[in-house]
Amino acid sequence: MKLLIGLGSCGIAAGGMKVRDAFTELSAQNPGIDLVIAETGCMGMCYKEPMVELIDDKGFGTVYGGVTPEIAKEIFEKHILGGVPAEEYVVAKSDGGGAEGSFISKQQRIVLSRCGKINPESIDEAIAMGAYKGLEKALKSMTPEEVIAEVLASGVKGRGGAGFPTGLKWKFAAAEKADQKYIICNADEGDPGAFMDRSVLEGDPHSVIEGLAIGGYAIGASEGYVYARAEYPIAIKRLQIAIKQAEERGLLGDNILGTGFSFHLHIKQGAGAFVCGEETALIASIEGQRGMPRMRPPYPANKGLFGKPSNINNVETLANIGWIIRNGAEKFAAIGTEKSKGTKVFALAGKIKRGGLVEIPIGLTIRDVVFGIGGGTVSGKPFKAVQLGGPSGGCIPAELVDTVIDYDTLNATGAIMGSGGMIVMDEDNCMVDIARYFLNFTQSESCGKCTFCKIGTKRMLEILERITKGEGVEGDIEKLEYLADQIRRNALCGLGQTAPNPVLTTLRYFRHEYEAHIRDKKCPAHQCKALIKYEIDPAKCIGCTACAKKCPVNAIEGKAKTAHSIDQAKCIKCGTCLSSCKFGAISVD
Amino acid sequence: MCNCCNKDSKYYEPFETILSGFRGVESELIPILQKLQEAYGYLPEDIIKRLSERTGIFVTQIMGVATFYSQFKLRPAGKHSVKICFGTACHVNGAETVAEALCDELGIKLGETTPDGLITLESVACLGCCSLAPVIMIDDEAFGRLTASKVRQIIRDLYEKEGKSK
Numbered sequence A: 001m002k003l004l005i006g007l008g009s010c011g012i013a014a015g016g017m018k019v020r021d022a023f024t025e026l027s028a029q030n031p032g033i034d035l036v037i038a039e040t041g042c043m044g045m046c047y048k049e050p051m052v053e054l055i056d057d058k059g060f061g062t063v064y065g066g067v068t069p070e071i072a073k074e075i076f077e078k079h080i081l082g083g084v085p086a087e088e089y090v091v092a093k094s095d096g097g098g099a100e101g102s103f104i105s106k107q108q109r110i111v112l113s114r115c116g117k118i119n120p121e122s123i124d125e126a127i128a129m130g131a132y133k134g135l136e137k138a139l140k141s142m143t144p145e146e147v148i149a150e151v152l153a154s155g156v157k158g159r160g161g162a163g164f165p166t167g168l169k170w171k172f173a174a175a176e177k178a179d180q181k182y183i184i185c186n187a188d189e190g191d192p193g194a195f196m197d198r199s200v201l202e203g204d205p206h207s208v209i210e211g212l213a214i215g216g217y218a219i220g221a222s223e224g225y226v227y228a229r230a231e232y233p234i235a236i237k238r239l240q241i242a243i244k245q246a247e248e249r250g251l252l253g254d255n256i257l258g259t260g261f262s263f264h265l266h267i268k269q270g271a272g273a274f275v276c277g278e279e280t281a282l283i284a285s286i287e288g289q290r291g292m293p294r295m296r297p298p299y300p301a302n303k304g305l306f307g308k309p310s311n312i313n314n315v316e317t318l319a320n321i322g323w324i325i326r327n328g329a330e331k332f333a334a335i336g337t338e339k340s341k342g343t344k345v346f347a348l349a350g351k352i353k354r355g356g357l358v359e360i361p362i363g364l365t366i367r368d369v370v371f372g373i374g375g376g377t378v379s380g381k382p383f384k385a386v387q388l389g390g391p392s393g394g395c396i397p398a399e400l401v402d403t404v405i406d407y408d409t410l411n412a413t414g415a416i417m418g419s420g421g422m423i424v425m426d427e428d429n430c431m432v433d434i435a436r437y438f439l440n441f442t443q444s445e446s447c448g449k450c451t452f453c454k455i456g457t458k459r460m461l462e463i464l465e466r467i468t469k470g471e472g473v474e475g476d477i478e479k480l481e482y483l484a485d486q487i488r489r490n491a492l493c494g495l496g497q498t499a500p501n502p503v504l505t506t507l508r509y510f511r512h513e514y515e516a517h518i519r520d521k522k523c524p525a526h527q528c529k530a531l532i533k534y535e536i537d538p539a540k541c542i543g544c545t546a547c548a549k550k551c552p553v554n555a556i557e558g559k560a561k562t563a564h565s566i567d568q569a570k571c572i573k574c575g576t577c578l579s580s581c582k583f584g585a586i587s588v589d
Numbered sequence B: 001m002c003n004c005c006n007k008d009s010k011y012y013e014p015f016e017t018i019l020s021g022f023r024g025v026e027s028e029l030i031p032i033l034q035k036l037q038e039a040y041g042y043l044p045e046d047i048i049k050r051l052s053e054r055t056g057i058f059v060t061q062i063m064g065v066a067t068f069y070s071q072f073k074l075r076p077a078g079k080h081s082v083k084i085c086f087g088t089a090c091h092v093n094g095a096e097t098v099a100e101a102l103c104d105e106l107g108i109k110l111g112e113t114t115p116d117g118l119i120t121l122e123s124v125a126c127l128g129c130c131s132l133a134p135v136i137m138i139d140d141e142a143f144g145r146l147t148a149s150k151v152r153q154i155i156r157d158l159y160e161k162e163g164k165s166k
């Protein structure tokens, strides 16, 4: 029997290490048993971490969620020793059963096919599940032109946000004549609330290495770089191990698989700057400079890293490549919609019941993902909107829940496919506040090179801050729209050009909320503190003192068994009292 | 003790070891600074000067890079690092309320260190455990599903463990 312990970042954060130690100890106490304990990456159901999967000798897997060292003991005794699953903790089974089966059944895994199944630090397990077969096929039986034609035919588009056809990009880079070219993997993953790329690197680093090597062969690059976000220590460590193992197997380095093709891969750690996800800034950063974008053209395909032709692809894009070459473009193109092929990985988070990493065939609807896979809102309150594409993207309101997830349909809503962040919001979330949140992010990450982005976003942010503080005035909305238009048209790079999107989409679908803040000085979602007031209804209050005990600043006064009241001067509007009153005496408006 | 700079010669040992692993060219500047910060906890002024002398890269250029990237610190950090996540998932789940409680409890602002040198409070974007939002990380341990009162208790527990009063 084999026991896989989910030790992606979230598994570790949720206490996965303690669970692993518990199982290791239990196994040591029972020397006779046939049990291999191994680590794996993200299994996808982050909301059920810590998770373990027990795979029996027939290959049947049982996934347990919410495991603690105590539950580990139970699982060990019942299932591992006794052969009977500890049903109350089972979340999924190989046959689609288990309490959370519907989280998985709508998904289709290409990029994540090995994530959560293999030990990411074992190249043998990756190879046993198909890794490097695509590389071998490309090097041994295809010309670089054939590889590019195959990638073009698959229809795969860049998963980093812009959605540019990958085959086309490779074609441009391949057409350049140069003594040296580079292929670069963009693993900067800057969207604050997205973790697709990190999970792929943590769970199956070989898929990215294989994609880079195939890409290097296709465009004629013998050197590759992975530009990884510095905040991803586990991903970087596992990638380092994977590169070393691939080199030892002759799958990287000189004369790969005896074919004469050589490819060397290096890791560069970012240092915390969102703008470095932009291609020219990323190149500047690898060169050791401040990560400031520059004018294009020249495009990186002509003049990129160290002045040489370079091709930049996102982690998820590259993780598709091995699969495409191995299984053929046709099989890939059979998945998806007419214009958008394949699958897309999303980091489903926010006010969602079942948050985690999901990979879906392109063409499902937002409803399928939010309700079918995600189980709706965690609060049970009405679903209000979903935010796609992070700081460059936008909010799609509940009435558009049947929007199909593909590049063109999403663009038409004003949002974007983005790199895969999908944040669910319920009726307690204020849309003006969300716009302010993202603008605050882009404003502080603006590199400062061009005025429209640096000063323009600052002015927009100031207006949004005023509105959320109840100091909005007539004309603010129009001013926001004017600034947004100017910034979009005049900023140098994608950061500035897309920065107004969160404001524009919320204005498009939730204009009434802006107006309520400005005209009525009310926050309909009861979130903007300056605009709300907590009050106790003396007719309903029985004086149980529960709220007074919970208030962190002692703002609630009153004798036991008599009606209490809130001292508005002291109240910091934390909302603790509201949820502590069992008699419905406290209200917010 | 070295007379010219009043620093123990041991102080520069990590610097020398780190530099010996590089050629000292511009494209290595970020990795060099990352290694130096790892060794010294931050980027001390004298280390930056020495790096400039050794590599010929101007101090202004080194400072330009060190101030551009948020990873680099120019001041020493506290004994424990408390990182509060301001990623989107945490934001929609009330990170701001948690942050206010945290700042109030510690009596410092984001980015500052407590006067006793015990805690440096930083904000980060997504710690990667969004399903536990809102999240803070103390050193390497994550604490999730926080509320204002839970986070106050966590800080009080930390002070108690350190045997210090606030």
Ligand SMILES: Cc1cc2nc3c(=O)[nH]c(=O)nc-3n(C[C@H](O)[C@H](O)[C@H](O)COP(=O)(O)O)c2cc1C
Pocket (backbone or CB within 6 Å): A157, A158, A159, A160, A161, A162, A163, A164, A166, A186, A187, A188, A189, A190, A191, A274, A275, A276, A277, A278, A279, A312, A313, A314, A315, A317, A318, A419, A493, A494, A495
């Ligand atoms: C401000 C900014 C940040 C970006 N951040 C990322 C990122 O974190 N990861 C990424 O893959 N692409 C990011 N991009 C997009 C890249 O510039 C580029 O389009 C992408 O890496 C190309 O790969 P793809 O064609 O495989 O998608 C960013 C773009 C901008 C303008």
Ligand code: SF4
Pocket (backbone or CB within 6 Å): A275, A292, A293, A445, A446, A447, A448, A449, A450, A451, A453, A454, A491, A492, A493, A494, A495, A496, A497
């Ligand atoms: S748009 Fe913003 S981030 Fe991009 S170059 Fe201009 S100032 Fe820098």
Ligand code: SF4
Pocket (backbone or CB within 6 Å): A534, A550, A551, A552, A553, A554, A555, A556, A566, A570, A571, A572, A573, A574, A575, A576, A577, A578
């Ligand atoms: S909202 Fe918070 S601060 Fe205000 S009275 Fe209620 S518990 Fe106290």
Ligand code: SF4
Pocket (backbone or CB within 6 Å): A536, A540, A541, A542, A543, A544, A545, A546, A547, A548, A563, A564, A580, A581, A582, A583, A584, A585, A586
């Ligand atoms: S918890 Fe409700 S009933 Fe009890 S004292 Fe507070 S307001 Fe009154």
Ligand code: FES
Pocket (backbone or CB within 6 Å): A006, A008, A009, A010, A011, A041, A042, A043, A044, A045, A046, A047, A049, A199, A356, A357
């Ligand atoms: S990281 Fe653990 S299941 Fe996603």
Ligand code: FES
Pocket (backbone or CB within 6 Å): A192, A193, A194, B085, B086, B087, B088, B089, B090, B091, B125, B126, B127, B128, B129, B130, B131, B133, B134, B135
């Ligand atoms: S947004 Fe806070 S952990 Fe991801």
